[in-house]
Amino acid sequence: MSETSIALNRFGLGGRSGNDPGPDPRQWLLGQLGRFEVRPKAAGSLAPSGQIVGELSTYQLTLLDLQRVEREKPPSPPSSEMSAKPSVSKDADSNYSQNAGNDPVNLHRRNGRLQARTHYGLAVTARTATAVTGNAPFVERLTHFWANHFAVSADKLEVLALGGSLEFEAIRPHVLGKFRDMLFAVEQHPAMLLYLDQAQSVGANSEMAQRAPHGVKLGLNENLAREILELHTLGVRTGYTQSDVTEFARALTGWTVTGLSVGRGGAFGSGTDQPKGFFFSTFLHEPGTRTILGKSYNDFGERQATAVLEMLATHPATANHIATKLARHFAGDDPPAPLVSRLAAAFLKSDGDLPTLYRVLVNSPECWVKTPVKFKSPWEWAVSALRALDTQQILAGDTVSLFAQLGQPVWRPGSPAGWDDVASAWVGPDAIMRRVEAAQRMVQRQGGQMDARARAVELFPGALSEPTRRTIAAAGNPTEALALMLVTPEFMRR
Amino acid sequence: MLTRRKFVALGASAIATAGYGAPMAFARAATHRRLVFIIQRGAADGLATLAPVGDPAFLSQRGALARDFASAPKLDSMFALHPSLTGMRRLYDAKQALFVHAVASPYRERSHFDGQNVLETGGGSVNALKDGWLNRLLSLLPPEDKGIALAATVPMALRGPVPVASYAPSTLPNASQELLTRVSDVYDADPQLHAVWAEAIATRMLTSDFAAGDGKNAASTGALAAKLLSAEDGARIAMIETSGWDTHAGQRGRLLAQLKALDVLLASLQQGLGALWSDTLVIVATEFGRTVKVNGTQGTDHGTGSMAMLFGGTVNGGRVVADWPGLSDAALYEGRDLKPTAGLDTVITSAVAPHFDLTLQRAAAKLFPDVRSSGPISNLVRG
Numbered sequence: 092m093s094e095t096s097i098a099l100n101r102f103g104l105g106g107r108s109g110n111d112p113g114p115d116p117r118q119w120l121l122g123q124l125g126r127f128e129v130r131p132k133a134a135g136s137l138a139p140s141g142q143i144v145g146e147l148s149t150y151q152l153t154l155l156d157l158q159r160v161e162r163e164k165p166p167s168p169p170s171s172e173m174s175a176k177p178s179v180s181k182d183a184d185s186n187y188s189q190n191a192g193n194d195p196v197n198l199h200r201r202n203g204r205l206q207a208r209t210h211y212g213l214a215v216t217a218r219t220a221t222a223v224t225g226n227a228p229f230v231e232r233l234t235h236f237w238a239n240h241f242a243v244s245a246d247k248l249e250v251l252a253l254g255g256s257l258e259f260e261a262i263r264p265h266v267l268g269k270f271r272d273m274l275f276a277v278e279q280h281p282a283m284l285l286y287l288d289q290a291q292s293v294g295a296n297s298e299m300a301q302r303a304p305h306g307v308k309l310g311l312n313e314n315l316a317r318e319i320l321e322l323h324t325l326g327v328r329t330g331y332t333q334s335d336v337t338e339f340a341r342a343l344t345g346w347t348v349t350g351l352s353v354g355r356g357g358a359f360g361s362g363t364d365q366p367k368g369f370f371f372s373t374f375l376h377e378p379g380t381r382t383i384l385g386k387s388y389n390d391f392g393e394r395q396a397t398a399v400l401e402m403l404a405t406h407p408a409t410a411n412h413i414a415t416k417l418a419r420h421f422a423g424d425d426p427p428a429p430l431v432s433r434l435a436a437a438f439l440k441s442d443g444d445l446p447t448l449y450r451v452l453v454n455s456p457e458c459w460v461k462t463p464v465k466f467k468s469p470w471e472w473a474v475s476a477l478r479a480l481d482t483q484q485i486l487a488g489d490t491v492s493l494f495a496q497l498g499q500p501v502w503r504p505g506s507p508a509g510w511d512d513v514a515s516a517w518v519g520p521d522a523i524m525r526r527v528e529a530a531q532r533m534v535q536r537q538g539g540q541m542d543a544r545a546r547a548v549e550l551f552p553g554a555l556s557e558p559t560r561r562t563i564a565a566a567g568n569p570t571e572a573l574a575l576m577l578v579t580p581e582f583m584r585r
Numbered sequence: 586m587l588t589r590r591k592f593v594a595l596g597a598s599a600i601a602t603a604g605y606g607a608p609m610a611f612a613r614a615a616t617h618r619r620l621v622f623i624i625q626r627g628a629a630d631g632l633a634t635l636a637p638v639g640d641p642a643f644l645s646q647r648g649a650l651a652r653d654f655a656s657a658p659k660l661d662s663m664f665a666l667h668p669s670l671t672g673m674r675r676l677y678d679a680k681q682a683l684f685v686h687a688v689a690s691p692y693r694e695r696s697h698f699d700g701q702n703v704l705e706t707g708g709g710s711v712n713a714l715k716d717g718w719l720n721r722l723l724s725l726l727p728p729e730d731k732g733i734a735l736a737a738t739v740p741m742a743l744r745g746p747v748p749v750a751s752y753a754p755s756t757l758p759n760a761s762q763e764l765l766t767r768v769s770d771v772y773d774a775d776p777q778l779h780a781v782w783a784e785a786i787a788t789r790m791l792t793s794d795f796a797a798g799d800g801k802n803a804a805s806t807g808a809l810a811a812k813l814l815s816a817e818d819g820a821r822i823a824m825i826e827t828s829g830w831d832t833h834a835g836q837r838g839r840l841l842a843q844l845k846a847l848d849v850l851l852a853s854l855q856q857g858l859g860a861l862w863s864d865t866l867v868i869v870a871t872e873f874g875r876t877v878k879v880n881g882t883q884g885t886d887h888g889t890g891s892m893a894m895l896f897g898g899t900v901n902g903g904r905v906v907a908d909w910p911g912l913s914d915a916a917l918y919e920g921r922d923l924k925p926t927a928g929l930d931t932v933i934t935s936a937v938a939p940h941f942d943l944t945l946q947r948a949a950a951k952l953f954p955d956v957r958s959s960g961p962i963s964n965l966v967r968g
Contacts, residue, residue, distance in 0.1 A: 518777065520785035527768055531761065562771040567763055575767045580775045 092461050093553030100585040101421065101458070101465065103228035105475025106550040110226070120453050123227035124446055129263050133220035133485075136213075140256035141367040143210055144281050147249055148350025148367075150203045157196045207252035211245055212491050214255020215501045220485040223477045230266060233449065235470065236420055237262045238502070240413075241277040241323060242509030243286040245502045249351065253282035254502035270413065270443030271404035278319060278400060279369040281348040287315035287507060291353050294344035294377025299353065309353060311377070316340035318507045324403040326412035331384060338381045342388060342396040345376030410438035416512070417448060422457040423464035424513040430457040463584035466514035469497035471585070472526060476533055476577045479550055480541065497529060498522050523578075530577035534570050543572035551581045616730055617864045618899070618940055619814045621854065622719060622742065622824045623847070625871035626701060627831035630885055631892030632877065632912075632923060633840055634670070635684050635905065639663035642912040648879045653837060660684075664905045669845045672852040676896055680903035683895040683965060685932050687910050689873060689925030691956055695887035697831065698769070698783035700872030705742035707930060709955030712773060718933070718952040719824060720745030725943055725951055726821070733820035735810055741766075743824050750820070803827075803846035804853040811857020814865075825850070830871060834882035851896060863898030866940045866966060870894075870929055876921050877912055890923030893932045899940055899966050906962060928959055935961040939968040 092100070098116035099106045112119040225231050238258040245254040261280045265273035277283055284290045292312035293299050300309045316339040321327045347353075349370045371393035381388045381395065388398050403409055414434035418426030434451050441447040452458050467475065473493060477485070494501050498517075504510045543563050547555050559579045566572035576582065636654045637643055639662050644651050657665040658674075664686070666674055676682035691710065692703035699711040707718030719742045723732050732749040734740055743749045765786065772778040810823050827847060832839050847869070855862050874891030890910070895902070910916050910924040918924040930953040938948035938961075945961050 518781055520781050523778070523781055524785040527764065531764055556774075558774050559771055562767060565770075566767055571761075571764055571767065574764055575771060578768055579771050580778055583778065 092463060092551070094459060095552045096554035097459055097461075098229075100475070100551070101463075102232065102453070104222055104232055104471070105228075105478045105585075107223075107228075107478040108481045108549075110228070110478075117453050120229045121450065123229045124267055124449065127227040127230040127267060128225070130259075131217070131221040131225065133224070134214075134217040134259050137217055137255065137259060138210060138213075140253055140260055140281050143252050143256065144348060144351060144367040146206065147252060150199075150206075151351065154196070154199055154203070157199055161194065161196055203248060204251075207248050210252045211255060211502075212487055214259070215494070216485055216487040216490050218255065218258065218501060219474065219477070219490045222474045223482050223485060228478075229449075233445075234258065234263055234266050236417070237266055237273060239504070239509040239512075240416060241273075241283070242504050242507055243282050243502060244505050244507070245500075246505065247286075249285040250282055250502075253280075253285065256280070257282040258502070265445075267446055268444075270409075270438070270445060271401065273445075274323065274400060274404050275397075277323070278315070279346070281351070281368050284315070284346060284348050284369065285351060287318055288312040289315035289343060289346055290348040290351050292340065292344050292347075293353055293375045294341060296379070297344060297375050297377055298373075299375045311337070311340050311344065313337060313340040315346075316343055319400070319403065322507055322509075324412065325406060325408040326415075329408040329412070335383050338383045339396070339399055341377040341379075342381045342383070342399055345372050345374075345393060346396060347372055347375060405439070405443055407435070407439060410435040410443075413443075413448075414438060417452060418457070419512050420465075421452050422455070422460075424515075427457045430455050463581075465585050466517055467583055467585055468510060468512075468517055469499035469522070469526070470494060470501070470510075472583065473497055473529065475582070475585075476530060479546065479577065479582075480533060480573070482533075493529065497525055523583075526583075527574075527578050530574040533577070534574040541569075541573055543569065543576040546573070547576050547579070547581075550576075555581060616726065616821055616941065617861075618821065619858070619861060619865040619897075620722075620822045620937065620940065621810060621814070621865065621867045621897075622822070623850070623867060623869045624701070624704070624740070624742065624824065624826055625830045625847075625869065626826060626828040627697060627871075628700070628873050628875055628887055629830040629843070629871040629891060630832060630836065630840060630875040631686060631688075631871075631890070632874070633836065633885075634667050634844060635660075635686060635892055636665050636667070637663050637686070637909065637912060638665045640909070640912045642914075642916075646877050646912045649883060650836060650879055650885070653841075660905055663907075663909065667840075667844050669841055670848050672848040672855075673894075673896070676851075676855075677903055681896060681898060681900055683900050683902040684892055684905045684907075685895070685927055685962070685965075686892045686905060686907035687890045687923055687926040688870075688893045688929050688932055689890050689927075690929045692873065693889065695873065695889075696783050697872060697887070698786050702741065704870065704872045704929065705740060707742075707933075707953045707956070713955055716745030717742035719743045719822060720747050720749060721951050722937060722941075722948075723747040723749070723822060725947065726941060730821040731819070732822040732824070733813055735806060735813075735823060735825045740824060740826055743822075803850040807850040807853030807855075808857045811854050815858060815861060832875070832884050833880065833886060834884040836879075836884040839884075855896075865897040866899050866936060867896040868893065868933060868936060869896070870933075874923050877917055877923055878921065888922035889918045890925035893929055895932075895936055895965060900936075901964050901967060906965070927962070928956065930956045931959055931962060932965070935963070936965045939966045942968060 094116045095112050098112045098120055099110065102120050222231050222235070241257070241262065243250050243254050243257055245251040257277065257280045261276035262273065265276055289312065293309040295310060303309050313336055317336045320331050320336060320339065325331060347370055349365055349367045352372065353375070373392055376392060379390055383399055386402065388395050391398070411431070414431045415426055417434055418430045422430055433455065434448055437447050437451045491501070499510060510516065543566070547560065547563055559581055563572050563576055563579070566575050632647065633650055633653065636651070636657070638654050638657070638659060653667060654665050657668045659665045660677060664684070666677070673682055690700070690703045692700045694700070702711050705717050706714040707721070708714035719732060723730060724747050732743050732747065734743050734749065739749050769782060769786070772782045806825060810825055813820050814823055827850070829843055851867065854867070858865055870893045871891050874888040875885035876888045880886050908926040910926050912923070914920065916924060934945060934949045934952055937943070937952070938945045
């Protein structure tokens with residue numbers, strides 16, 4: 092690969108008309124740090140998380156009310172039809188199940204799901220449009236990198252509705268800032284608090300637990316505490332113990348979300364005058380001093396966990412963890428140790444200043460090796476394909492299913508660890524077949540009059556192999572040639 | 586994969602020249618002889634099609650798969666045809682069917698994709714040749730003689746300098762065959778993608794609908810092929826792709842459906858051709874065979890030696906040709922597969938040359954230039 096091709100494809104998101112790195116590819120990359128749009132146009136009309144949190148809490152309250160009404164309803168007199176049947180077959184009776192599908196509770200659930208899916212679809216489309224049309228593709232790539240580092244998975248209703256806002260509100264504003272600030276924004280974002288069950292975590296000795304009626308189970312949830320240590324900061328097996336996890340979880344109690352906490356429908360803290368979202372409740376907080384990684388933290392309420400996060404944000408293990416992941420993303424699945432060391436040192440020296448790390452990446456020879464070092468993930472592949480076709484309009488609805496079909500539904504990795512950033516996660520027969528099928532569909536939809544032979548040279552300047560060039564030229568017709576271009580070995584890797 | 590229900594609906598108007606969608610015109614053909622090449626993609630189990638029931642090791646080696654032949658009438662002292670192949674049996678009795686067993690192409694690895702490449706190109710190894718032996722055969726025939734593929738696009742065996750038509754179904758929901766073929770080309774030199782892609786193609790073949798519809802697809806394919814070959818100015822060489830032969834699991838049931846479909850296809854081809862059947866040669870072949878022993882999922886895995894079949898009015902049939910290697914453990918190729926004792930290239934040359942009145946040397950040199958042939962098998966086909 093030429094340096095121009097590396098800048099476009101390995102650092103960027105693939106070529107697009109008008110995206111010429113010019114004579115100095117490194118300068119082109121670093122220049123993007125000044126051009127990045129925190130609030131891109133495509134995301135302009137997305138609902139802010141506060142609004143979505145309000146919707147979700149109203150939804151929950153209504154659901155509880157409806158369920159109570161259903162419970163308290165006197166059993167309806169059996170119709171003659173129904174009574175003619177033995178009661179054991181009631182569930183299997185089609186009339187009965189049809190009625191069940193239309194009862195107010197189910198209807199409400201369905202509407203809630205629909206609303207959440209709408210938020211999700213709009214956010215996926217905004218993300219894709221920004222990636223495909225944006226003119227700071229290197230920083231867009233980094234945004235995706237961090238969103239995957241701080242992954243939520245849109246499997247439950249709350250995260251389906253809020254998942255996109257985490258990236259737009261907590262990642263984008265800090266992708267060119269300090270790691271600490273991004274960490275704080277993420278851990279206090281309602282999507283994360285709800286995804287990792289922090290919103291429902293209650294200290295055993297909190298007022299809330301003390302006052303809970305007999306038989307009501309309230310207690311500590313360690314999920315967020317554990318994943319902050321294991322995934323977001325220090326990294327797995329870096330020396331912290333179960334006791335550190337539990338103590339951190341106790342310190343985090345009280346970090347919750349307005350209207351989506353514990354109590355009756357989680358309505359707790361949902362005063363109408365209060366901004367919706369992160370909320371600290373002394374009522375849920377476990378009192379007392381905590382000891383984490385050998386250091387004790389006095390109880391300052393909300394700021395107890397904040398102090399722990401401050402410590403984690405600049406911990407050497409965190410520096411090493413972040414350095415390793417960044418190096419893996421730009422220098423190959425087995426990141427070169429010297430690059431990791433330089434990045435970790437830069438992280439500690441700059442107090443986690445992210446642009447400092449990006450400059451190290453751009454100026455490291457390990458990131459400019461001539462052979463491709465990464466196999467594109469489905470997201471990377473599809474975005475680069477849409478860019479290659481100069482796609483102008485990203486249609487809502489198309490994108491959600493496109494990424495699902497390719498095997499990487501956006502914001503749905505299924506685990507807080509996010510998607511794997513190694514080739515073995517993505518190189519599979521079915522996965523490649525799906526790319527070929529998707530390429531054909533994309534080209535049929537928007538290939539236009541593009542000449543694949545000329546286009547391929549622009550996309551991979553000085554990096555197009557002779558066999559690839561020949562095969563594209565030999566294709567039976569222009570659309571086939573374009574589809575073929577999108578799945579060439581050059582296009583699959585970066 | 587390529588014999589689809591759509592065949593019936595679209596008919597001959599959908600025939601188009603390869604790749605460009607222009608209608609095809611057939612010139613007046615110079616020969617009356619017809620050749621149909623049926624490829625069994627996925628490695629068909631020759632031992633379960635034509636079983637060596639007279640081999641002392643047969644029962645012990647084949648286990649549950651031997652059960653299909655418990656009451657199958659024998660063709661000779663050694664071989665019995667799968668009981669579902671009633672049409673083939675009738676052709677055999679009419680001396681219009683001939684089976685050659687323990688056959689293989691020069692390919693000795695076990696990748697479908699590579700095996701089919703060798704079978705179709707007729708080369709000595711994978712990608713050694715860039716065109717197909719059927720296309721080269723066309724170049725030996727008068728220029729009026731046309732070839733056609735009953736497939737969405739032209740398969741490798743028919744690809745080459747001589748223009749060839751292919752049946753083109755309407756836009757597929759999946760990637761078009763042509764694109765898949767190009768992708769194969771572009772991954773050729775890329776070991777990682779080549780391996781993954783080969784597997785993708787093999788998997789795709791498993792989802793074939795060749796045997797679907799209780800033989801209706803197969804019957805319409807046979808009828809369509811007959812129609813295309815019958816016209817005075819129609820094609821003289823046709824290739825039919827069948828898939829779904831990769832029976833790694835539950836082989837008995839799956840193979841039964843596959844064999845029935847093949848039998849039906851053949852019967853409808855014969856019926857459609859009518860009197861022309863006497864001028865017709867049908868060659869059925871697969872890329873390689875399957876393991877002699879049954880695997881843990883009541884199927885068989887990729888092997889080596891398989892069989893080839895010849896049908897039609899020009900065939901000197903009613904016999905099985907085999908230099909039988911035996912099924913005992915010691916006799917197996919690499920301790921697992923039927924050892925090939927005849928070259929598939931030899932079988933094809935020996936059948937095609939007299940059929941089209943070509944000299945054996947000329948046909949062999951053109952069709953299989955890389956293969957050192959072991960000498961022709963005489964009298965397979967009448968000149």
